[in-house]
Amino acid sequence: MNDPNGLVFFKGIFHLYYQYNPLELVAGHQSWGHATSTDLIHWKNLPIAIPEMPTGQIFTGSAVVDNNNTSGFFNGVAGGGLVAIYTLNEPTKEVQNVAFSHDDGTSYIEFEGNPVLDLQNPNFRDPKVFWYAPGHRWIMAVALPRAHQVLFYASRDLKNWSFLSAFGPAGIEAFQWETPNLNEVPIQGTNEKKWVLIVGINPGAPVGGSINQYFVGNFDGTKFTPDDSAARLMDFGKDFYATQTYNNTPSGEVIEVGWMSNWQYTQDVPTFPWRGVFTVPRFLSLRQNPTQTGDLLVQTPIALDSLHDKTLFNGATMLSPGSPLTISSQGNSSFEFHTTVIGGDKGRLNINIRNAAGEQVTVGVDWDHDGQVYVNRGQTTGFNNPYFTNDFSTWNSNLDQSIELRVLVDRSVLEVFVDDGVKVCTSSFFMQHGPPTEMQWVAENSPILVEDLEAFSLKSIWR
C-alpha cells in the first residue's frame, strides 16, 4: 500500500482509506483499502472500500462528511453521509470522480455523472476536498503534477466544480507535484490560525525521490497566497510522503498521516509478505522561530501513553565519554523515548538503536557542529539499494545548547522529532538479524547531561 486516502472522522470513527494493490506487492490495480479506529492508535482493517474499475485504477483522493446533503446523495438520511472524491487513472488521462456511501464508509456507489472534473490531461490528480465554512462551499485542492501547480476549485454540491485559482510553481519544483493538502493550522500560543499548503514532490526531493514541502500563508476562499517565497520541507529523512490530513476532526484539530516510504525504493524493500507502512498520526501546528522569518510547521505525534508497557528508563543522568549507558527494551522491539540533552561545545551524543547482532540505527546530536542532529541507518544489512540513503542531518533551529528529542521505534521504522517537532526525520530501516532490542547512549569528547529521559516499551496495537 502507499498513500493514505479519504481521511475523515464520522460518527465517532476515524477512517483511514489507503492506496492498495490487492494482487501484488508493488503498485498496481490501485484500490482504496480501508481501516478504522476510534482512538487513532488501535486500528481495524476492513475489506476494500473502492475497488479498481474496468475503466481505470482508483488513485488518491479524500472523503468528506456531507451532513447537510449538499450533494443530494443522502436524501432522507439524517446526518448525511460520506462522499469520496478521487482520481480515476484511465489509460490516457486522469479525471476526478465522486462516489458516496450509504453504509457509513464501508462501500461506495459511483456517481453516475462522473467524472466531475476532466482536463483531458494524463497528469491531473489527488483531489483533497474540504468544507470552507466562510464561503459555504466545498474547496478542492488538486495537483497538476508536471506544471508544478496546485489548482483550486469550488463546488456547492460536490458535483459541479468551478475553477478558482492556481498556485505554483514555487518552492521545490522537482519532476512532479502530487497530493496537495490545504488546512487552517493553529499558531502555538495564540488563538490565531494560518493556512498551510502541503505539496508532495516526486521524484526530485533534494535528498532523492519523494518528500513533502509546505507553504504558510493565507487562503481567502479563492486563492492561496504564501507569506514568503521560502521553500520548506516537512522531513529531513527519505520516508515521508503523500501525507494527508483528516477532515471533520472532533475539535477542528489538524491531524495528518503520512506514508513512510519513498518511490525510489518502495517496490524493493524486504518486508515480504507485505509492503507499506504509515506514520503515527501527528497533530500540526505552527511556531514562530527565532532563527527563521516565517512560521514553521510543527508535527507532534499522537500521545502513545495508552500503549506504554514497561518503563525502560525514567530520570536524569550524566553521560561520560567511555561509559555508555545501555537501556534494554526488555524483549520488545517497539519503544519510545523523550528527552532533553545538553552538551558542551565539543560534545557529541550517539543514541544507537541496536539488535543483538550489532546492527544499529543512530540518532546523534553534535554540539561540535552547531548542534546539528543526524540520523544514520547504514549500520544495517537487511537492504541494499542505490537510493537507500544512509545519512541524514538537520541544522539546529535553537540557539542554546539543549536539544529536545522524541523518538519512536517500531521494529523497522523510526520517527525522530527534534525541538518539539519543528524538525522531523521519518525513516525506515531493515535489520537482517532481527529488530532492535536495546539502546546504547554514547557521549563523545565531553560529558552530556541527559535531562528527564523517559523511555517506555510499547504494547502491540494488535491482539
Place this chain on the structure above:
Amino acid sequence: MNDPNGLVFFKGIFHLYYQYNPLELVAGHQSWGHATSTDLIHWKNLPIAIPEMPTGQIFTGSAVVDNNNTSGFFNGVAGGGLVAIYTLNEPTKEVQNVAFSHDDGTSYIEFEGNPVLDLQNPNFRDPKVFWYAPGHRWIMAVALPRAHQVLFYASRDLKNWSFLSAFGPAGIEAFQWETPNLNEVPIQGTNEKKWVLIVGINPGAPVGGSINQYFVGNFDGTKFTPDDSAARLMDFGKDFYATQTYNNTPSGEVIEVGWMSNWQYTQDVPTFPWRGVFTVPRFLSLRQNPTQTGDLLVQTPIALDSLHDKTLFNGATMLSPGSPLTISSQGNSSFEFHTTVIGGDKGRLNINIRNAAGEQVTVGVDWDHDGQVYVNRGQTTGFNNPYFTNDFSTWNSNLDQSIELRVLVDRSVLEVFVDDGVKVCTSSFFMQHGPPTEMQWVAENSPILVEDLEAFSLKSIWR
C-alpha cells in the same frame, strides 16, 4: 583552505585567491592564499597575498580591476590596478574592508579609511563586487547570514557605499546565507542574458551542511527580482560550496570556481598534509528546460583537452547484462569521460570507478526509475563520519531515454555533469587502498547502448 576569493582576470592572468590557514589543517588564522593561471588549468601557487591582521581574520571577498582609477588608489598608474574587497572578521563584528595592490595582485595595501561598511553586526560578510556598466558604478552583493538576506550596495569609488536593496529570505533559508554572487549569465541559443544570484547556505542544505542555491531574475541596477519563487540547488552532492565567479573575464564569460567540501566534515577529511580542493573552473549559462518553468543554470566544465594523455576508450558499444566492460585508466588516477547512454524501461547502468582493492564510487543511470541518476561513494573505506552521506540522486529533466554524462575523476574527487550540466554532483571520496585505476561499466536488467564514449587519462598539471 576553503572559499575561493578575489577571482579576477588582469593583464592576461587569472588570479585565484582563497581562504587559507597557514598554520593549521583546520579553519583559523584566515588569510588570502594566492594562485595564478593563464589558462585556468595550470596553476602556480604564490605567497599569501593578504595575511591575517592583528585586528581580525581576512574572510571571503572579491577583487576588481579598477582600470579607470575610480578609487584614486592608482594615481599615475596606466591601466589602474587590483582592488580587493573582503570581510574583516573582528572579535565582535564583521566589517567590509578594501585593499589595493601596486604589484599586480602579489600583495595588498590596506585602505586607511577602513572599514568601508560596518553594521555593528557579528554576521555580515562575503562582499562580491562587480562593475555595473549601465549605472557607471560598482555594485556589492554581501550576505546578512542569519537574516537570510543578500544586501546590495553601490559605490562610485569603492570606498563610499550606499545601500540599495535587500533580497530574501527566499528559497531555502537554512541557518545562514553566505558568499553571494550576482552575474549576468547568457541564455543558451540566444543573444540574451539574465541575472543569476547565487547564495551559499550553511548549515541547512537539504542533504546536510553546505550547498549553493540560485535564483534567476532581473537586476535593474538597484534591486534583484527573481522570475519566480522556486528554490533551485546547484548540486545534488555535498561538496560544492562558496562558489565564486570571475570578474573582468576576457569575453565577458561567467566562470566560477567552487570549494569542493562541506563544513560538516571538512575539518576531518583524511588528506594529511593538506585539506581543501577546488572544482575545475566551470562556465555558467542558462537553459530553458521542457519540464521546468524557469531557466535553469547550466555548469559546463572547462575543456581539459590540453591534459588528455592516453585514449582509454573511443567509440560506441552495446552493454549486455552479465558482461561488464572494464576500462583501465592505464596507471593514471586522473581521467575523464563523456558519453550518451540509452537504456530500456527496466535497465540500469552502473559505472563503478574502482581501485584494485575493490573500493569504488558509482555513477548510475536508472531507466526503471524515470531515468534518475545516482552517485554512491559508500564502497570506500578511507573515511567514516556521520555527515559523510554516501548516496545522492537526481531526477531526469529529459523526457527521452538518452542520458548525457560528463564525468571527471581526479584521485579523490568526482565531478558528474548530467544532461550537459543542468544537474551536477560534486563529490569527494576517500579510498584507503589507493586511488581509482579503472572503470567497470555494468548493465543490469536490459542491454544499454553506450553511444560515443570518449574516455581519456589526464596529465598532471604539475611538473
